[in-house]
Each structure stands twice: as C-alpha cells, then as structure tokens.
Amino acid sequence: SQKLYLKIFSKLTVYTTLVGLLNARNYNFGGEFVEAMIRQLKETLKNNFYNEAVYLVRFLSDLVNCHVIAAPSMVAMFENFISVTQEEDVPQVRLDWFVYVVLSCLPWVGKELYEKKDVEMDRLLSQIEGYLKRRVKTHVPMLQVWTAEKPHPQEEYLDCLWAQIQKLKKDRWQERHILRPYIAFDSVLCEALQHNLPPFTPPGHMPDAQYPMPRVIFRMFDYTDAPEGPVMPGSHSVERFVIEENLHCIIKTHWRERKTCAAQLLSYPGKNKIPLNYHIVEVIFGELFQLPSPPHIDVMYTSLLIELCKLQPGSLPQVLAQATEMLYMRLDTMNTSCMDRFINWFAHHLSNFQFRWSWDDWADCLTVDLDKPKPKFVKEVLEKSMRLSYHQRIVDIVPATFSALIPADPIFTFKYEDETASSLPGYPTSVTVSNAIKNRASNEEILAILKEVPNPNQEDDDDEGEAFNPLKIDVFLQTLLHLAAKSFSHSFSALGKFHEILKTLTESDEGKLHILKVVYDVWRNHPQMIAVLVDKMVRTQIVDCAAVANWLFSQDMAHEFTRLFIWEILHSTIRKMNKHVQKIQKELEEAKEKLEKQQNKRRDSGDDEDMEKNSEDEEGQLEEQIERLQEKVESAQSEQKNLFLVIFQRFIMLLTEHLVRCETGSVDISTPWYKNCIERLQQVFLMHHVTIQQYMGTLENLLFTAELDHHILAVYQQFCALQL
Amino acid sequence: MSVKLNALHSDSYIEVSQYRDQHFKGNRYEQEKLLKQSNTLYVGNLSFYTTEEQVHELFAKCGDVKRIIIGLDKVKKTACGFCFVEYYTRGDAENAMRFVNGTRLDDRIIRTDWDAGFKEGRQYGRGKSGGQVRDEYRQDYDPARGGYGKLAQQQRSTEARNTF
Numbered sequence: 001s002q003k004l005y006l007k008i009f010s011k012l013t014v015y016t017t018l019v020g021l022l023n024a025r026n027y028n029f030g031g032e033f034v035e036a037m038i039r040q041l042k043e044t045l046k047n048n049f050y051n052e053a054v055y056l057v058r059f060l061s062d063l064v065n066c067h068v069i070a071a072p073s074m075v076a077m078f079e080n081f082i083s084v085t086q087e088e089d090v091p092q093v094r095l096d097w098f099v100y101v102v103l104s105c106l107p108w109v110g111k112e113l114y115e116k117k118d119v120e121m122d123r124l125l126s127q128i129e130g131y132l133k134r135r136v137k138t139h140v141p142m143l144q145v146w147t148a149e150k151p152h153p154q155e156e157y158l159d160c161l162w163a164q165i166q167k168l169k170k171d172r173w174q175e176r177h178i179l180r181p182y183i184a185f186d187s188v189l190c191e192a193l194q195h196n197l198p199p200f201t202p203p204g205h206m207p208d209a210q211y212p213m214p215r216v217i218f219r220m221f222d223y224t225d226a227p228e229g230p231v232m233p234g235s236h237s238v239e240r241f242v243i244e245e246n247l248h249c250i251i252k253t254h255w256r257e258r259k260t261c262a263a264q265l266l267s268y269p270g271k272n273k274i275p276l277n278y279h280i281v282e283v284i285f286g287e288l289f290q291l292p293s294p295p296h297i298d299v300m301y302t303s304l305l306i307e308l309c310k311l312q313p314g315s316l317p318q319v320l321a322q323a324t325e326m327l328y329m330r331l332d333t334m335n336t337s338c339m340d341r342f343i344n345w346f347a348h349h350l351s352n353f354q355f356r357w358s359w360d361d362w363a364d365c366l367t368v369d370l371d372k373p374k375p376k377f378v379k380e381v382l383e384k385s386m387r388l389s390y391h392q393r394i395v396d397i398v399p400a401t402f403s404a405l406i407p408a409d410p411i412f413t414f415k416y417e418d419e420t421a422s423s424l425p426g427y428p429t430s431v432t433v434s435n436a437i438k439n440r441a442s443n444e445e446i447l448a449i450l451k452e453v454p455n456p457n458q459e460d461d462d463d464e465g466e467a468f469n470p471l472k473i474d475v476f477l478q479t480l481l482h483l484a485a486k487s488f489s490h491s492f493s494a495l496g497k498f499h500e501i502l503k504t505l506t507e508s509d510e511g512k513l514h515i516l517k518v519v520y521d522v523w524r525n526h527p528q529m530i531a532v533l534v535d536k537m538v539r540t541q542i543v544d545c546a547a548v549a550n551w552l553f554s555q556d557m558a559h560e561f562t563r564l565f566i567w568e569i570l571h572s573t574i575r576k577m578n579k580h581v582q583k584i585q586k587e588l589e590e591a592k593e594k595l596e597k598q599q600n601k602r603r604d605s606g607d608d609e610d611m612e613k614n615s616e617d618e619e620g621q622l623e624e625q626i627e628r629l630q631e632k633v634e635s636a637q638s639e640q641k642n643l644f645l646v647i648f649q650r651f652i653m654l655l656t657e658h659l660v661r662c663e664t665g666s667v668d669i670s671t672p673w674y675k676n677c678i679e680r681l682q683q684v685f686l687m688h689h690v691t692i693q694q695y696m697g698t699l700e701n702l703l704f705t706a707e708l709d710h711h712i713l714a715v716y717q718q719f720c721a722l723q724l
Numbered sequence: 725m726s727v728k729l730n731a732l733h734s735d736s737y738i739e740v741s742q743y744r745d746q747h748f749k750g751n752r753y754e755q756e757k758l759l760k761q762s763n764t765l766y767v768g769n770l771s772f773y774t775t776e777e778q779v780h781e782l783f784a785k786c787g788d789v790k791r792i793i794i795g796l797d798k799v800k801k802t803a804c805g806f807c808f809v810e811y812y813t814r815g816d817a818e819n820a821m822r823f824v825n826g827t828r829l830d831d832r833i834i835r836t837d838w839d840a841g842f843k844e845g846r847q848y849g850r851g852k853s854g855g856q857v858r859d860e861y862r863q864d865y866d867p868a869r870g871g872y873g874k875l876a877q878q879q880r881s882t883e884a885r886n887t888f
Binding site: 258260298299351487528532535572575 | 734735736737738775776777778780781782785786788791792793794819822823824827828829830831
C-alpha cells in the first residue's frame with residue numbers, strides 16, 4: 001500500500017537502522033527481509049507503482065549504510081538500472097525513471113558506495129551524464145511556471161537532481177541533513193554479516209505501462225529571501241533536495257487531515273537549521289502550481305495554508321505575504337494556468353481573513369493597460385472575492401484609485417425592461433409572455449403567443465414557426481430569466497419548468513448558439529450565473545457541448561476571450577462530456593458482466609426447462625441492452641471526439657489569424673492576447689491529456705500538420721514529448 | 725510486506741458524526757447507512773444574509789454541485805442560517821468535509837456534516853419561533869443571526885416592560 005511506504009519513508013533511516021540491528025542479531029532475518037523487499041519491488045514495478053518503487057529502492061540503498069546489504073551488490077543493481085538507458089524504441093519517461101531512482105538514492109548511500117566501488121560508480125555517473133545530454137527536453141516549456149529564467153531558473157527535474165549530485169560529489173559526498181541513527185550503532189552494525197542483493201533485472205517495457213510524468217522544479221526563494229535566521233540551502237545543494245522530498249512526503253501522507261499535516265510540516269526534524277517556513281511555503285506553492293495539475297485538489301492547499309497560519313501566527317502569515325508579493329511581481333511571465341490557480345487561491349485565502357490586504361502596494365498595476373497581467377490578476381481576484389462576499393464589500397475594501405478594476409455589479413440586463421423599450425419588435429410579446437408565465441399559462445398557450453413573433457431572418461410568413469427565429473428565443477428567454485433572476489434556484493426552476501419550450505426553440509445548432517448568446521446578453525455582469533446556467537442547460541440537453549465551445553470561440557465573445565470565466569466554462573463542459581462517456585462505458589461493462597453471469601448460471605443450472613427458458617429470455621434482454629449501450633457509447637465517443645476537434649480547430653483559426661496579421665504588419669506577435677491564447681491551448685492539452693491521447697492520430701493527420709505555423713505546432717510537439 | 729495498518733488510512737474529517745436527525749423516518753441503522761453513502765451535506769452557522777451564490781462559489785471548489793437548498797424560517801420563509809449542499813458524487817462531498825468544514829464563509833466559521841438526504845420539509849427550521857432550534861435558546865448576541873436568541877429576546881422585552 002502506498003500509504004505504508006509513505007509512512008516508512010518519512011522515518012526511513014529509523015527503520016533501516018532497526019533492520020540493521022535485527023540483521024546483526026539474526027543473519028537469516030536480514031536475508032529473508034531483503035528477499036521479501038525484492039519480491040515487493042518486482043510486484044510494485046509490474047503494477048506501475050513507480051513512485052512507491054522509488055521508496056523501496058531508497059530503503060534498500062540505506063540498508064547498505066546499515067550493513068545489511070553489501071555495497072558491491074547495490075552498485076550492481078544500479079548498473080542494471082542504468083543499462084535500461086541503452087534500450088531503444090521505448091518511451092523516454094521509462095529511461096528517465098531508472099536514472100531518477102539511482103540518482104535520488106545517492107544522497108543516502110553515495111558516500112558508502114564510492115568508498116567501496118569508486119571506479120564503478122564513476123562509470124555509472126558518466127553513463128548517466130551521457131544519457132542526460134542526449135535526452136530530449138521538448139516538454140520543458142510546457143511545464144514551467146514562469147517563462148523567465150530570472151530570478152530562479154525553472155529546471156527540469158533530472159537536470160536539477162544531476163546538478164545536486166554533482167555538487168555532492170564535489171563535496172566528497174558529505175551530506176549533513178539526513179538523520180542517520182545507524183551511525184550511533186556503528187560498533188554493533190559493522191560486526192554484522194552483509195547480504196548480496198540477488199541479480200535484479202528491471203522488468204521490460206509493457207505497452208500499457210504508465211511511467212511518472214516529467215516535472216519542473218519549482219523555486220521561488222533563495223538565501224536572500226529569508227531575512228534573518230538560518231540560511232536557505234542553495235538550489236543545487238543536496239540538502240535542498242532532501243528537505244523538499246521530505247516535505248512532499250509529509251503532504252502526500254497527511255493531505256486528508258489538514259491540522260495533522262500542518263503540525264507535521266512544522267515539526268520537521270532539523271527545523272532549527274533551515275528557514276522552515278520558507279521551505280514549506282515554497283513546496284506548497286510548487287505543488288499548487290504544478291503542471292499539468294497539482295497532486296491534490298486545489299482547495300486542499302488553501303485550507304492547509306490557513307492551518308499553518310493558525311499554528312504559526314507570528315511568522316507564517318508574513319512569509320505567505322512575502323510569497324504573494326513575489327508572485328505578483330512576476331505575473332508578467334507566469335503561465336496562465338498557474339495564474340488561474342493563484343487567483344483562486346488568493347481570493348479564497350483573503351475571504352478567510354476579512355479581505356485584509358495592502359492593495360496600495362500594488363498601485364503599479366493601475367499604470368498599465370488593463371489587459372496586462374498585473375491589472376488582469378487584480379481584476380480577477382476582486383471578481384472572485386466578490387463571489388465569496390458581495391459587490392459593496394469589494395468597493396469598500398479597495399482604494400478609490402482601483403475603481404477601474406472593481407467588478408461590475410452582478411445585475412440582470414433586461415432588454416424589454418419598460419416602456420422605453422416599447423419600440424423594440426419583441427417588446428409587446430415580452431409583456432404578454434411575462435403575464436402568461438405569471439398566470440401559469442400552459443406550454444401550448446405560451447408557444448401560441450410566441451408564434452406571433454416576427455422572424456427577422458425571413459421575408460415572408462411562409463414558415464410554420466419551426467425555423468430558427470432568433471427573436472423568438474430572445475423574447476422568451478430574456479423574459480423568463482428576468483422573472484427568475486432572483487437566485488440560482490429560481491433560474492434552475494424556470495429552465496426546468498419550460499424545458500419543453502426551450503428544447504423546441506433550440507432544435508437547430510443555430511438555436512443552441514443563440515440561446516447561449518441570450519444568456520450572456522442578460523447576465524454579462526454576472527459570469528457566475530452564466531456558468532451555472534450553461535452547466536444546467538448542458539445537463540438537461542437544451543444545448544450540447546459543441547454548441548458551448550462554438551459560442552465561447554465566436555466573434556460575439558471575442559472581447560471576453562481572456563477572462564477567466566470563459567475558460568472555467570470550457571473546461572467544465574469538457575469534463576461533463578468526459579464523465580458522460582465514462583458513465584455509459586461503465587453501464588456497458590456492467591451489462592456485459594451481467595450477461596456473462598447469466599450465461600454461467602444457465603450453464604450450471606442443469607436441465608430445468610422453465611429455468612432455461614427464463615434464462616434465455618433474460619439473456620436476450622441483456623443482449624439487446626448491450627447492443628443499445630454499445631451504440632450509445634459509440635455515439636458519445638463520437639461526440640467527445642468532435643468536441644475536441646471543434647476546440648482545436650477554433651484555436652488554430654484564431655492563432656493563425658493573429659500570427660498572419662502580425663507578420664504582414666511586421667508587428668511583434670507577443671501581445672497579452674497571444675500569450676493568453678497559446679497558453680490556453682496548452683492548458684486544454686494538459687488538463688485533458690488522458691482523453692486526448694486517444695485522438696493523437698486524428699489530431700496529427702487533420703489538424704496539427706506540418707503546414708501549421710511553427711508557433712502553434714510547437715505546442716502540439718511539446719505535448720507529444722510529454723509521452724503521457 | 726503487504727500489511728495494512730488501520731492507522732495509515734486515517735481520514736477522520738470525513739467520518740460520520742454523532743448527530744442523528746430526530747425527525748428521520750427510519751431506524752438508526754437505516755439512517756447511518758444513508759449517511760455513509762450520502763452525497764449531501766448539512767451546512768450550519770451561516771449568516772442569515774449568506775446567499776445561494778456565495779455557498780455555490782465556495783462549495784464548487786470541491787466538485788460539481790448538484791443543488792443547494794437554503795434553510796428557511798418556517799414562519800417568515802426567509803433564510804435562517806443553514807443549508808444543504810448536494811454533490812453529484814460522494815468523493816466531492818468528502819473533499820468539502822476535509823477542506824471547507826471549519827473554514828470561513830461570509831466571515832463566519834461554518835460547519836458541515838453528513839446529511840441522509842434532502843426531503844421536502846427539511847428546509848425549514850424546527851425551532852418554536854420558526855428558525856433553528858439553536859437560535860431559540862442561545863444567550864449571545866449575533867447580529868448575523870437575528871441578534872439575541874428568541875428566548876433571550878423575549879426575556880429582554882419582558883424586562884424592558886417591567887423596568888419601564
């Protein structure tokens with residue numbers, strides 16, 4: 001179990017010392033223990049549990065320090081691991097893993113192995129160096145939180161670890177951070193007989209293997225940032241690696257229980273020698289901003305930071321404020337997906353602390369265009385903060401100078417409000433429909449009223465009222481939503497009550513697109529309401545997912561294209577589509593299992609004629625059901641594939657347009673809009689990589705072809721390089 | 725080596741509490757079964773002014789919200805400081821128990837607990853005066869929950885009449 005490995009790893013050297021002492025007393029115990037661990041390692045690797053396997057190998061390597069395992073046999077195992085780098089036609093992430101495992105054990109056992117087998121170790125390190133030089137790193141830009149190299153380069157994880165091990169080697173493997181209880185027992189342990197590891201052949205590559213994804217090491221602090229007290233270990237020091245590993249391990253173990261997690265983080269052994277608060281904050285933000293996605297749900301980190309502030313009220317809030325300030329200052333080069341998470345975290349955090357913040361410190365954001373990252377960030381934070389409170393609160397908490405960034409009052413915009421709108425063609429019908437709804441008219445009566453609405457798309461009256469009539473949709477929906485504007489529940493109730501009418505009005509694709517347009521028109525000041533209404537309309541099949549995608553990318557929405565709510569709606573829509581496919585696939589699987597059970601029952605039931613007949617009937621029904629579900633699955637998968645194609649096509653169109661325009665006008669392509677758009681394209685790949693993997697063939701043949709502008713193609717190539 | 729120790733699976737924030745709904749139609753066993761499968765949370769200690777929108781914004785951080793039912797004063801039919809939040813999946817509700825329970829909404833520490841499932845009528849307060857029972861007897865002054873508790877309000881007005 002993963003949790004067992006985590007618990008052991010956080011006290012690794014204690015357990016290895018214990019095993020060492022037991023082995024000194026009883027040689028056979030040591031032998032059996034090592035054999036059991038090797039069996040476990042084989043199982044773990046066979047089942048794709050690569051993160052757990054790392055802990056097992058580290059445990060084994062620390063057993064060398066405890067005189068349980070002979071150093072030369074450990075070196076031999078490492079040599080077998082590194083020989084994997086010679087394999088051809090396998091995913092790079094497989095080779096990466098074996099190199100990572102060996103390097104990550106060296107802080108614990110490097111010294112001992114070098115003392116016993118320096119020639120072999122040098123050869124090993126040289127092979128690793130050769131591999132690291134030739135491996136492909138196309139994926140790195142896609143995983144970096146900041147595009148800038150300063151003040152801290154965002155290093156690829158293997159490069160960083162290699163630099164740390166190089167430095168450790170230069171320091172003659174002197175490592176002072178890891179607690180090593182076995183040193184105190186050296187006199188007992190050095191008398192023990194050691195075991196040789198059996199020769200371990202790494203399991204071969206299987207097509208369904210899922211190796212860990214590459215990562216970029218997140219750094220936001222260095223020794224200049226902690227004003228007083230202990231100095232932060234350098235980015236290439238092995239201490240930094242060990243501290244970060246341990247802190248990640250604590251979070252991985254205790255994330256479900258935030259008070260325990262915070263307490264464990266703050267009681268890190270050796271905390272007096274390091275600026276622990278800075279390490280904790282850096283590790284937490286590192287996880288929150290991790291690409292493609294954080295290891296745990298975003299809101300966990302918010303609640304964890306709140307607990308940490310509660311436990312260390314005199315010091316942690318200040319570090320957190322300092323971190324927030326630093327993140328703000330570097331917004332210009334921050335990845336858009338990471339900025340989304342920063343926005344959501346900061347607004348939620350503030351809502352737990354009465355929205356107290358020194359906004360004046362950020363007055364510089366008022367001196368640049370509103371589409372630049374800093375004012376955009378503040379604007380989105382204030383909008384999210386308003387959602388957790390109310391409009392006047394936001395007006396009250398920011399200085400008057402920030403008024404341009406304050407969100408709009410989230411009120412309904414009704415085209416047919418009063419007599420001033422009486423000249424509009426839909427006004428009379430709006431009044432009639434409104435009264436009809438208030439008087440609980442039937443659907444037929446309302447449809448009859450709507451029949452009178454002229455169709456601006458047609459010249460004469462030859463239509464039976466079935467053709468797409470945008471004005472009809474506009475009048476009905478605006479009036480209905482206006483009556484239901486009081487709350488989400490009121491609006492949902494309205495959509496439910498008039499579901500039939502809405503389905504009739506939106507039969508065509510144009511109808512679906514138009515209903516979304518109307519929702520936006522009336523609720524453009526209340527993006528939160530737009531999102532929940534679109535969600536409800538997709539779930540009740542008033543609109544489909546492709547319609548939502550087409551609407552978001554339409555010219556009508558171009559002016560909102562960089563706002564966060566647009567992307568929240570898009571990703572929510574994609575997720576709904578994915579869950580829908582999974583649900584039907586599950587139903588199909590269950591029906592198939594049921595059929596199999598039924599068939600087995602019949603086979604085993606003997607000669608009872610009645611039972612046999614009933615069983616046949618049941619099987620017949622199940623087979624029909626399976627056929628139906630099969631069709632449903634195919635249809636859903638087709639819809640899902642189409643959704644992604646629509647989205648990618650739209651991105652390509654927009655980006656190509658922009659790039660061509662800039663090229664012909666000899667203008668720099670890197671506008672804030674462009675950065676947002678290209679990173680949003682990346683985000684679609686990263687957030688839904690599991691599903692998109694199925695469509696790689698189609699994507700490459702149809703969309704991401706060699707004719708595409710290289711800027712756009714690069715995104716696709718980086719995604720492929722992740723070999724997810 | 726594949727020993728599973730119970731202590732390793734600690735996930736105490738999602739455990740079912742001691743509270744049982746006295747008005748639940750069914751026995752204790754049935755109620756507990758529903759609580760252990762439920763996707764619905766009871767949310768308490770809300771301000772009377774907390775809106776469905778605010779609740780949605782906060783709880784949507786844990787997953788897609790299926791519906792929110794704001795608790796109402798049985799007499800006044802106005803919000804009386806609690807609500808139900810129903811998710812589509814239990815996993816999302818568990819995250820709310822782990823990460824939203826005990827944090828602030830509208831400046832107040834809110835409390836979430838498993839609920840056996842919404843049924844018509846459960847959206848109303850069960851206190852004598854129409855609000856929640858806890859607001860009948862509390863002695864403190866809470867401006868976001870109608871000021872003093874109902875009993876304390878009556879005592880105060882009696883005192884005022886007597887002293888005048």
